[in-house]
Amino acid sequence: MATSKERDKEHGKGHLGMNTPPIVSQQEWEAARLQLLAKEKALTRSRDALAAERRRMPWLAVDKKYEFDGAKGNVSLLDLFEGRRQLIIYRAFFEPGVFGWPEHACRGCSLGADQVAHLAHLNSRDTTLAYASRAPQADIARLKARMGWEMPWYTITDSFDVDFGVGQWHGHNVFFRDGERVFRTYFINNRGDEAMGTTWSYLDITPLGRQETWEDSPEGYLQTAPYKWWNWHDNYHAETSPDPKWVDIITDPEGAASRRRDAEAKGCSCA
Amino acid sequence: MQLRMSATTPPKACVAKERTVTDFVRDELGAPKIVDRSTFEAKLDALRVREKAHTREGDAIAAARRRLPMVEVDSATSLIGERGAVTLLDAFEQGDIMDTLRGLA
Numbered sequence A: 001m002a003t004s005k006e007r008d009k010e011h012g013k014g015h016l017g018m019n020t021p022p023i024v025s026q027q028e029w030e031a032a033r034l035q036l037l038a039k040e041k042a043l044t045r046s047r048d049a050l051a052a053e054r055r056r057m058p059w060l061a062v063d064k065k066y067e068f069d070g071a072k073g074n075v076s077l078l079d080l081f082e083g084r085r086q087l088i089i090y091r092a093f094f095e096p097g098v099f100g101w102p103e104h105a106c107r108g109c110s111l112g113a114d115q116v117a118h119l120a121h122l123n124s125r126d127t128t129l130a131y132a133s134r135a136p137q138a139d140i141a142r143l144k145a146r147m148g149w150e151m152p153w154y155t156i157t158d159s160f161d162v163d164f165g166v167g168q169w170h171g172h173n174v175f176f177r178d179g180e181r182v183f184r185t186y187f188i189n190n191r192g193d194e195a196m197g198t199t200w201s202y203l204d205i206t207p208l209g210r211q212e213t214w215e216d217s218p219e220g221y222l223q224t225a226p227y228k229w230w231n232w233h234d235n236y237h238a239e240t241s242p243d244p245k246w247v248d249i250i251t252d253p254e255g256a257a258s259r260r261r262d263a264e265a266k267g268c269s270c271a
Numbered sequence B: 001m002q003l004r005m006s007a008t009t010p011p012k013a014c015v016a017k018e019r020t021v022t023d024f025v026r027d028e029l030g031a032p033k034i035v036d037r038s039t040f041e042a043k044l045d046a047l048r049v050r051e052k053a054h055t056r057e058g059d060a061i062a063a064a065r066r067r068l069p070m071v072e073v074d075s076a077t078s079l080i081g082e083r084g085a086v087t088l089l090d091a092f093e094q095g096d097i098m099d100t101l102r103g104l105a
Helices: A004-009 A026-054 A107-114 A119-124 A137-147 A199-203 A244-251 A253-265 B021-029 B037-066 B097-104
Strands: A059-062 A067-070 A073-076 A086-091 A127-133 A153-156 A171-178 A181-188 B078-081 B084-087
Touching: A026 B037, A059 B037, A107 A137, A119 A127, A119 A199, A127 A199, A137 A153, A181 B037, A244 A253
Parallel strands: A086 A127, A127 A153
Antiparallel strands: A059 A181, A067 A073, A067 A153, A086 A171, A171 A181, B078 B084
């Protein structure tokens, strides 16, 4: 069987100087896309299955009392949860000796920081994201202002990085809090890190997951319906339970649309 | 947020010490277990093999995506931008990406 590269040679190089794929009709393109879509859906399912495995990972108790410097002074690992049940800590390289210091953090870590989604969504699923580096807080505050980053970012003061596999290389550690007890539940690095940044990629590495009813989670885990908990990032605090109109749209999209049209026909803009 | 507690939770009078969510998870759900570091690392390594296979599969699909055929579209298609009417061609914002790539090579 011909390899992809061999097949590519069947098409001559055009004026772009590379072997571009054939130009086809809309119909042919759609057929080719649907073939690939089947593979993409299989990949999505296998990602869901991996996340389900992660939710069944055993936990490691964290007994050592780690301390960090934060924007408001000295804090413990427990404080980093900000009262939430789940915590993801990304170890970013920003310290003397790292390329870019002191103006910039490591380029890869900076690219990662640029793709962090608005944290209101993650926070609303009882999950906190924090960055941690060796740089002092004054440098971290300056870096955040310069680059427009707003995630909590702490200074590592002890063996936290070495103990959790991020002494020499970046990585995401996941922790779970039960009262004052803390557990390490997962760790991801290398190519795993590059996929992080979206609300979903973060939740998929946590022990509770997205907390949605369709997920394969251990029995007894709290789950709510997908879509219904979604909100605008500036509206989670104002609206503590889902807006009935939004729930209506999610539950019965066609019915909701028809009810809206009826209301508009009656000259009412309230629906 | 609380993990859902089952109806089997005994009445308070029978409980000597308040049970934590972790106790509940460990005793009644059987998962996840609290383990020592070497067991944790071994489980992580086992899952890592599947993680990497998944990454490679994603790379293979991206490679297939780069080989999808293309459909020609009208580059003069009109769009309205912040500064008024533009064409689909304008929306690319730059000249030739190949020039950029060649510059980096």
